[in-house]
Amino acid sequence: MAATESNKAKIARRVVEVLExxxxxxxxxxxxxxxxxxxxxxxxxxxxLSSLVGLGLLYKDPVTRSxxxxxRAALLGCSVQSGVVRDGRLAGLIxxxxxxxxxxxxxxxxxxxxxxxxxxxxxxxxLRTSQTEGFSGGQHEVLTETAxxxxxxxxxxxxxxxxxxxxxxxxxxAERKFAFGEMVARVQGCxxxxxxxxVAGFGSIADVTxxxxxxxxxxxxxxxxxxxEPSEQIDAVALQQTLADAIERCVADKPQQSASVERIAxxx
Numbered sequence: 001m002a003a004t005e006s007n008k009a010k011i012a013r014r015v016v017e018v019l020e021x022x023x024x025x026x027x028x029x030x031x032x033x034x035x036x037x038x039x040x041x042x043x044x045x046x047x048x049l050s051s052l053v054g055l056g057l058l059y060k061d062p063v064t065r066s067x068x069x070x071x072r073a074a075l076l077g078c079s080v081q082s083g084v085v086r087d088g089r090l091a092g093l094i095x096x097x098x099x100x101x102x103x104x105x106x107x108x109x110x111x112x113x114x115x116x117x118x119x120x121x122x123x124x125x126x127l128r129t130s131q132t133e134g135f136s137g138g139q140h141e142v143l144t145e146t147a148x149x150x151x152x153x154x155x156x157x158x159x160x161x162x163x164x165x166x167x168x169x170x171x172x173x174a175e176r177k178f179a180f181g182e183m184v185a186r187v188q189g190c191x192x193x194x195x196x197x198x199v200a201g202f203g204s205i206a207d208v209t210x211x212x213x214x215x216x217x218x219x220x221x222x223x224x225x226x227x228x229e230p231s232e233q234i235d236a237v238a239l240q241q242t243l244a245d246a247i248e249r250c251v252a253d254k255p256q257q258s259a260s261v262e263r264i265a266x267x268x
Contacts, residue, residue, distance in 0.1 A: 146201030
């Protein structure tokens with residue numbers, strides 16, 4: 001972590017860490033759970049959790065003294081998201097793919113020149129990675145270093161895409177530079193195919209099969225990716241079809257307005 005990181009930036013990062021701790025395997029957390037996961041001081045962690053209770057982002061159980069997210073935490077920013085995120089279909093898609101495949105599932109977005117894991121659902125088996133915390137929400141990888149990032153790049157207009165690729169190459173260390181023409185062709189291949197299969201990145205030896213989520217703003221693409229370590233038991237073509245079928249069903253499951261809501265809207 002950069003030595004120049006400000007105290008405000010540290011606090012913001014620690015708030016996000018706390019909220020990302022909670023998942024289906026960790027619906028509740030004690031102060032010490034957070035301390036051990038992120039190697040934080042106990043006193044400041046206890047103070048932070050109490051502040052999040054006061055802000056209405058966490059519940060605190062008075063008996064067990066454990067914490068859990070409130071609906072406010074889940075709903076922050078929800079109303080301005082695309083339909084698939086706002087109405088819960090993305091969560092349903094992740095649940096369905098997790099049950100079908102048992103693989104790790106990442107929702108990945110584009111932040112500057114990097115791909116960032118917006119949401120991470122672990123699979124049945126732990127993935128090997130150089131990251132001390134393994135795969136987790138919030139991690140960044142240079143867009144060209146992950147197949148999912150190349151897929152996100154493919155959504156950009158050609159001129160902007162080429163400019164971003166040149167910037168990434170200019171900023172990359174010597175061992176990470178790429179042949180510009182080859183990368184342009186690879187990204188265009190993602191655009192033509194509508195999916196990407198290849199290296200996962202994020203410090204791992206894993207691969208991904210990823211597809212774009214529908215109905216996202218043009219400048220804010222999202223990809224959903226199945227993450228797995230290379231194995232003879234993995235059929236990437238079958239995974240592509242599984243992912244495509246699940247996304248198609250997700251789109252088809254779009255909630256319909258109830259008749260009562262329609263009547264009210266008509267009366268207005």
